Amino acid sequence: MRVTSNSFAPRSASGFIVLEGVNGAGKTTLQNRIAEFFKTNAQEVITTREPGATALGKTLRSLVLEHPQEAPCEMAELFIFAADRAQHVEKIIRPGTARGAWVISDRYFYSTVAFQGYGRGINQNTINQINALAIAETRPDLVILLDLDPATGLQRTQRRQHEPVTGTDTFEKETLAFHTRIREGFLSMADSMQEAFAVIDAAQNQQHIFDATLPYLQALLKAPRVGVGA
Numbered sequence: 001m002r003v004t005s006n007s008f009a010p011r012s013a014s015g016f017i018v019l020e021g022v023n024g025a026g027k028t029t030l031q032n033r034i035a036e037f038f039k040t041n042a043q044e045v046i047t048t049r050e051p052g053a054t055a056l057g058k059t060l061r062s063l064v065l066e067h068p069q070e071a072p073c074e075m076a077e078l079f080i081f082a083a084d085r086a087q088h089v090e091k092i093i094r095p096g097t098a099r100g101a102w103v104i105s106d107r108y109f110y111s112t113v114a115f116q117g118y119g120r121g122i123n124q125n126t127i128n129q130i131n132a133l134a135i136a137e138t139r140p141d142l143v144i145l146l147d148l149d150p151a152t153g154l155q156r157t158q159r160r161q162h163e164p165v166t167g168t169d170t171f172e173k174e175t176l177a178f179h180t181r182i183r184e185g186f187l188s189m190a191d192s193m194q195e196a197f198a199v200i201d202a203a204q205n206q207q208h209i210f211d212a213t214l215p216y217l218q219a220l221l222k223a224p225r226v227g228v229g230a
């Protein structure tokens with residue numbers, strides 16, 4: 001469900017926030033700003049991402065993104081992301097929120113709905129079943145969707161400097177039409193899913209994007225923490 005900065009008044013917070021959007025939308029950039037915000041407010045922060053946050057996940061990430069000799073078929077790709085996610089939830093997300101940290105993830109299962117569902121065309125029912133098994137009901141307090149024309153995102157990633165691996169991964173090689181379906185998928189999730197989605201125009205400059213996010217973060221900080229246990 002889409003929320004606005006006025007309508008977002010969570011009654012409690014588990015401490016889990018997700019950033020979504022097409023490649024180059026500015027997720028990693030915003031993640032760093034959000035982490036600073038929480039640290040400034042004396043909160044512990046864990047910044048994390050999918051795929052590849054855990055030790056196992058790093059191996060899984062390379063299987064799906066880095067030109068394997070044999071590319072996984074669509075269903076294998078879905079399972080590899082799900083395995084990465086299950087490990088991420090178990091080893092990082094739930095332990096982090098359980099000890100009171102704010103866990104901020106660059107991508108979560110919404111990306112699987114977008115990429116493997118809207119992008120690859122795998123049946124949404126199948127995707128929902130696999131995702132449900134992987135996340136074990138671990139849902140974020142807020143999804144910040146950085147909405148951007150994928151062509152602009154692509155131009156940005158070609159200039160990107162803060163990530164060690166340059167070059168094109170499996171998805172960066174996909175067509176613009178594929179990435180346009182991803183964008184539309186995210187927007188339709190914002191309308192149809194139960195979670196709170198803050199949809200932010202990511203064509204703005206970084207400061208404006210952060211300013212648009214700030215009221216949501218303040219609302220989360222005010223909400224009483226509920227323990228989501230490890």
Ligand SMILES: Nc1ncnc2c1ncn2[C@@H]1O[C@H](COP(=O)(O)OP(=O)(O)O)[C@@H](O)[C@H]1O
Pocket residue numbers: 021022023024025026027028029030106156157159160161162202203204205206209
């Ligand atoms: N609002 C913005 N306007 C212009 N460039 C941006 C903006 N946000 C991020 N960038 C730049 O675009 C590139 C991709 O940003 P990044 O945060 O890595 O995106 P993502 O994690 O969503 O792929 C980086 O070089 C970053 O500095």
Ligand SMILES: [Mg+2]
Pocket residue numbers: 027028029106
């Ligand atoms: Mg990123």
